[in-house]
Amino acid sequence: MNYSDVVNEKSGYEDFLASCEHAKSVSLLATVDGLLQWDEQTMLPAAAGDFRADQAATLAALTHAQRTKKEQGERLEKLADSSLATDGPEVVQSTIRLLHEDFQKQSRVPGRLVEEIARTSIESQQEWVRAVEASEWKKMVVHLEKMFSLKRELATCQSPELDPYDALMDDYEPGARWRSVDARFSRLRKALAPLVRGCFESTNRPQDTVLRGAFPLLSQQTFVRQIIEKIGFQFERGRLDTTAHPFCSTLGPNDCRLTTRWDEAFLPTALYSVLHEAGHGLYEQGLPVDWFGLPPGEATSLGIHESQSRLWENLVGRSPEFWEWCYPLARKAFPESFDDVTSDKLAEAVRSVEPNFIRVEADEVTYNLHVMMRFDLEREIIHGNLAVVDLPDAWNERFEADFGKRPPTAREGVLQDIHWPAGLIGYFPTYTLGNIFSAQIMNAAQQAGVGLAEQIRAGDFTPLLHWLHQHIHAFGRTHKSEALVERVSGESVSEKYLVESLYRRYGPIHGLSADPVEFVV
């Protein structure tokens, strides 16, 4: 059912439509704020940061005031008790329920706090850029302490009944609770341990040297644009720009903006970050346009979002069949680079496992270790068991335990992510949840006959994208993440598909078995 069908309903929908129009106007303001943020990270002149923080804070306060307007609350109360909420069309029921839940949660937060978080987020990100440049942790302490403290306050305001870390996670992964996430992560960690160890100790690992060399910026740009256009990203409804920390931002129903960084000496940096962000973009471009600004037109969670980005980046993009398809494009873009390399070797080179200090450069096998560490550290801070000032030591110790070495600098350690300065606390676990979802979803897709090797080899990505549209994108936020994965796969969420996928795709090329032995035991 389209939103326009609802608009055309003769009667009984007056309050519903009024609530929706109000929510859409709030979302419109939020997209303006989105533009301020996007611009801040891609375009803003160096000296303009302070004023941008003022702009963002003002707009955040304005948006919050609009979002929590009393009349909207009263209307939603009334609607929640109406027959539409129980007997209306399914999408209308979901919309009422979600708008009402959102409103209750958000109206418990004072505007002052929203404004302060917005301002602190921008200021602290700007300090972070300087801190990373200087690889100097010290000055970040006061900013991060403030940010963690504000977010703890936010947690208590918006969901006083929840554990504060759960309250924060709930903003990114509705319904997720840290104890069950923690249990799932522990199982995953245990199951992956032999593969990680095996890969680290492998004397026969694929080398990524074939992907190092001279890859001129303009050629890279043409190359990756071609690829993401081919998998289905619509450039008339989006853009690709340059930034320090890649992201995907939606500024309107037909305005989805990807960003990346470029490394002229190492092709995978941009290629895989763009494939990743394009995966996010395909989800955003696949959401029902008609419902933009309302729950049925919104992504359901960051975990599902990440499942889409990781699916295209890894499950498609790091496969031998993908490289078979894009090999001629790569040869054309970089005529001198791949003279003596087969597409199979390239597909192996992008699956080399090695301890890496930097999460966003980590391979698929160790990536989840990076995430789990951040999940544990940030949770401990929110729970009051770890002080921000002690973060570097805690980070380095944990990193050494997991990877067998210590980051030599703060830039390669605790300073590497923008999330904490930006106030994105409770966000990290969605990366690994997304990996788990992605493997289970891809398995279901292939069972249904799409995303198969022969299709990808032929550059025929449409069946897979179409299937994802139908089974994931089309629902917007009307199903929670786990329910959606269960619905699409016919079984409960399980990390087993991820484990099997990693063993199968990474074991043999590191001279190991494809069988998750430890896991099966």
Added chain:
Amino acid sequence: MNYSDVVNEKSGYEDFLASCEHAKSVSLLATVDGLLQWDEQTMLPAAAGDFRADQAATLAALTHAQRTKKEQGERLEKLADSSLATDGPEVVQSTIRLLHEDFQKQSRVPGRLVEEIARTSIESQQEWVRAVEASEWKKMVVHLEKMFSLKRELATCQSPELDPYDALMDDYEPGARWRSVDARFSRLRKALAPLVRGCFESTNRPQDTVLRGAFPLLSQQTFVRQIIEKIGFQFERGRLDTTAHPFCSTLGPNDCRLTTRWDEAFLPTALYSVLHEAGHGLYEQGLPVDWFGLPPGEATSLGIHESQSRLWENLVGRSPEFWEWCYPLARKAFPESFDDVTSDKLAEAVRSVEPNFIRVEADEVTYNLHVMMRFDLEREIIHGNLAVVDLPDAWNERFEADFGKRPPTAREGVLQDIHWPAGLIGYFPTYTLGNIFSAQIMNAAQQAGVGLAEQIRAGDFTPLLHWLHQHIHAFGRTHKSEALVERVSGESVSEKYLVESLYRRYGPIHGLSADPVEFVV
């Protein structure tokens, strides 16, 4: 007196400060709207236009509501009657007077009209882009009729006591009245007629062929960035981007954005458009940062703005001494292009006078004819003497009378400017007023010993910029344009400096006298 000094005043300034803070918060919202507009013209994906129109309209309405808040009006009434308004520091007096005038004018306009103009402006600009591509006038009629009608309504609302065209001009050139502008333009037209005719008939005009060839985009970008950085544009407080219709936009006290178009076959297109926009940018960057968002920190008029852009573009940028200075840079940027050309020849080539269909490509001598024609046509529409639908015929007839030929297509005629679709009606005359001001200001500057040939030849632009800062930029909006020019030059505004300058700089290179004979007679 800085704004921070006012903030530190012990007492008696409470209402003043409250009014200023309110005005600053309005201006902050206006800069967010500015970002929506800038982004729309430089970055927006093709399909995202409709939603951007919604965003701009919503923000315009919100800004207007904030701008015309009752409490602000009451505070300003009180202030206007207070002793501060008559005995306070000069800058405080001006601020009170201007905030009060602005408020009265703006609060007479209904929010609905503001919102409708904003939406129509974006929609109609988007239609214009399509119309220009197809060179098809027809579909523009309904958009332009709506826009002219809305602006006529706006004129009547905001200044019912004024002639509607004067009311519109007043938004861009406060205090300007069409009868006196018209008289000034007629004198200018008459004085320039012999020069225009002489140039058109000249068999000895400089050729611009030396500026045609292959000028790769990246080399051009480096070249023009170097130049504007050298004349004083601060890139840490600004940017330069690509657009269809060049403009300069201020999005914050340290965020001034220039845009240009590039022609890889003709160097002057980008060079002079960037020099022009940088002239605007130098003015914006020269306004008192401390007063940002308040009258002492705002440009006084578009005419003065244009005087700054034309001064750098033409009086500096088209001089032999400028080319002497930048010749080595040009050789370096385009090693094969200027082997057999002297800097003098280049300086002459950028002063070739020929009838050109396109205003923004017109030479300095004929440029004002383009402006006067638009001034007459748009005024006739506002006065109800010309219908939008008859605009192409009126345009073509007038063009033929002035230039001796008719535009072969709508793209080269009535469709060429973004102003009318954007709702910028009453804006065109400020271009020629700016030319008049620029010549008089440059004359005063040179009398004061800055902007002299030997300084420019040596690449020493600082004395001129510094002088402009002190005598023009520093005053913000506290003096109206004519008063400012009189103050800086010691005499009434007169077109005579522009006439003399054009005869002197264009006569001899077209085989004519440097003496404005007709004018002197």
